[in-house]
Amino acid sequence: MNPGRAAVALAAVVVALVLQVTVFSHVSWAGVVPNLVLLVVVATGLVRGAQAAMVLGFVAGVLLDLAPPADHVAGRWALALVVVGYVAGRVRQDVRPTAGSVVATVAACSFVGTSVFALTGVLLQDPALGVGEVLQVIAIGVFLDVLLTPFVLPVVMGTFRRLEPVRATA
Amino acid sequence: MAVDLFERPTRQRSGQGQQPPRGPMKRERRWRVTERLEDRGRPSRSLVVALVLACLSLITLDSTAGDDSPVEPVRRAVGEVLGPVEVGAAAVVRPFVAVPSWFRTHADLRGEIGDLEAENARLRTEVNTADYDRNRLKEYDGLTASAEDLGYSLVPARVVGLGPAQSFSSTVTIDAGSQSGLRPDMTVLNNDGLVGRVVRVTRTTATVLLIVDADSVVGGRVGSSMELGSVEGRGQLGSTGRLDLELIDSSDVPKRDDAVVTWGSEGGAPYVAGVPIGRVTAVYSSLRETAQRAVVEPYVDFAALDLVGVVVPSGTASDRAVIEADGSVR
Numbered sequence: 042m043n044p045g046r047a048a049v050a051l052a053a054v055v056v057a058l059v060l061q062v063t064v065f066s067h068v069s070w071a072g073v074v075p076n077l078v079l080l081v082v083v084a085t086g087l088v089r090g091a092q093a094a095m096v097l098g099f100v101a102g103v104l105l106d107l108a109p110p111a112d113h114v115a116g117r118w119a120l121a122l123v124v125v126g127y128v129a130g131r132v133r134q135d136v137r138p139t140a141g142s143v144v145a146t147v148a149a150c151s152f153v154g155t156s157v158f159a160l161t162g163v164l165l166q167d168p169a170l171g172v173g174e175v176l177q178v179i180a181i182g183v184f185l186d187v188l189l190t191p192f193v194l195p196v197v198m199g200t201f202r203r204l205e206p207v208r209a210t211a
Numbered sequence: 212m213a214v215d216l217f218e219r220p221t222r223q224r225s226g227q228g229q230q231p232p233r234g235p236m237k238r239e240r241r242w243r244v245t246e247r248l249e250d251r252g253r254p255s256r257s258l259v260v261a262l263v264l265a266c267l268s269l270i271t272l273d274s275t276a277g278d279d280s281p282v283e284p285v286r287r288a289v290g291e292v293l294g295p296v297e298v299g300a301a302a303v304v305r306p307f308v309a310v311p312s313w314f315r316t317h318a319d320l321r322g323e324i325g326d327l328e329a330e331n332a333r334l335r336t337e338v339n340t341a342d343y344d345r346n347r348l349k350e351y352d353g354l355t356a357s358a359e360d361l362g363y364s365l366v367p368a369r370v371v372g373l374g375p376a377q378s379f380s381s382t383v384t385i386d387a388g389s390q391s392g393l394r395p396d397m398t399v400l401n402n403d404g405l406v407g408r409v410v411r412v413t414r415t416t417a418t419v420l421l422i423v424d425a426d427s428v429v430g431g432r433v434g435s436s437m438e439l440g441s442v443e444g445r446g447q448l449g450s451t452g453r454l455d456l457e458l459i460d461s462s463d464v465p466k467r468d469d470a471v472v473t474w475g476s477e478g479g480a481p482y483v484a485g486v487p488i489g490r491v492t493a494v495y496s497s498l499r500e501t502a503q504r505a506v507v508e509p510y511v512d513f514a515a516l517d518l519v520g521v522v523v524p525s526g527t528a529s530d531r532a533v534i535e536a537d538g539s540v541r
C-alpha cells in the first residue's frame with residue numbers, strides 16, 4: 042500500500058468515525074448506529090484483500106477505541122476489526138463481487154465484528170450485560186449496516202478501485 | 212478474467228519459460244492468476260500474528276493498568292484532534308436535526324398537549340404530597356449550606372457525539388473542556404436531572420459517562436424517606452433505559468413515584484448532592500438478596516440529550532459564560 046492510498050483509506054476511516062459519532066447518533070435505533078468504520082474496512086477487504094483490510098482494521102479499531110466518547114478498554118475494537126478485515130478479505134477474489142455477495146459479506150462482518158467486541162467485553166467483564174441485550178444490539182447493528190450498504194459500499198469501493206487500476210480489472 | 216499481458220516477458224526471463232511446449236501461454240496465465248489469488252486472499256501469517264498480538268497487548272495494557280494506564284495520554288491526544296472535528300460536525304448537523312419537528316400534524320401536537328396536561332396534573336399532586344418532605348429537606352439543606360459553602364456554578368455545554376450502542380457503553384462527548392474549567396469527576400446535569408459525570412477532558416471537549424451506563428454507580432437517596440442506596444445503570448439507552456436502586460436498609464420499602472436524588476460525595480466529586488435522578492416505578496425484593504431493589508425511571512431522556520450543564524466550583528475561570536449559583540450569568 043503506497044502512502045497515497047494509505048492516506049485516502051485513513052481519511053475515509055476518520056470521516057466514517059466522525060459521521061458515526063455525530064450525525065448518525067441522531068437517527069440511532071435504541072442507541073445503535075450504523076457502523077460506518079466497519080463498512081470502510083469491509084470495502085477495503087473486498088477491493089484489496091485481507092492483508093490491507095487487516096492493517097486498516099487495526100488502525101481504524103484503535104481510533105474507534107481512543108476517539109471521544111469511547112470509554113471502553115482500548116484494543117477491543119481493534120481486535121474486532123482485524124477479524125473483520127480477515128473475513129472480508131477472504132471472500133472470493135477472482136470474481137468482481139456482486140451486490141448479493143457484498144450485502145452478505147457486510148452482514149457476516151457486522152455480526153462477527155460486534156460479536157468479537159462483545160465477547161472481549163465478556164472476558165474482561167467490561168460492562169456486565171445480559172446475553173439478550175447483546176444479541177439485540179448485534180441484530181439491530183447487522184440490520185442497520187446492511188441498510189447503509191447500498192449507499193456506502195459502492196462509493197468507498199469505487200474510490201479504492203480508482204486508486205488501484207490494475208486490480209480493478211480482476 | 213483479464214490478465215496483465217504486458218508483464219509476461221519478465222516472467223519468462225525469470226526461469227518460468229522452461230515448460231513443455233504444449234500451450235505455454237495457457238500455463239503462464241494460470242500461474243499468474245493463482246499467484247495473484249494467493250497473494251490477495253491469504254494474508255501473511257506473520258502479519259496476522261503481529262496484528263492480533265498488538266490488539267491483545269493493547270487490551271492487556273489498558274485493562275490492567277487502570278486509571279494511570281499508558282493509553283490514557285494517547286486517548287487524550289486523539290481527543291484533542293478529533294474532539295474539535297466532532298464539535299464542528301455537530302454544529303453543521305444541528306440545524307437539520309430540527310427539520311422533522313416542523314412537519315408535525317395537528318393531532319400529534321394535540322396529543323402532546325394532552326400528555327403534558329396529564330403530566331402537569333400528576334406533578335401538581337406530587338408537589339402537594341411532597342410538601343412535608345420538602346420542608347424537612349430544606350432544613351437539612353440549610354444545615355449543610357451553613358456548614359460549608361456549597362456555591363455551585365454551571366458551565367453550559369452541548370452534546371456533540373454519542374457513543375454507539377455497539378460499544379456497549381453509554382458515553383457522550385460535550386463541547387466544553389479544560390479551557391472552560393472542566394476536570395474529570397464533575398457532575399453533569401440538565402433541566403430534567405442528573406446526566407452523568409465527566410471521566411476525561413481534552414482542551415475543548417469532555418467525555419461524559421451517563422448514569423444509564425452499566426459501569427455507573429451513583430449514591431442515591433429516596434426523597435420521601437431519606438433512605439440511602441446505590442443507583443446502578445443497566446446499559447440501556449432510550450425510553451426503555453432504567454436504573455436499579457438498591458437500598459442499604461432492607462426494611463425500608465420505597466413507594467411508587469418516590470423521587471430519588473443524589474446522595475452527594477465528599478467535596479462534590481464526582482456527584483454533588485440533591486440532584487434529581489429519577490422516580491421509582493417498581494420495587495422487588497428477593498429472599499436471596501438482603502436488600503430491596505427498586506427500578507428507577509430516570510428523569511432525563513438520554514436518547515435526546517442536547518444542552519447540559521457541568522457543575523463547577525464557584526468562581527471557576529472559563530472561556531464561556533458561567534451560570535452562577537444565584538442564577539446570574541457571568
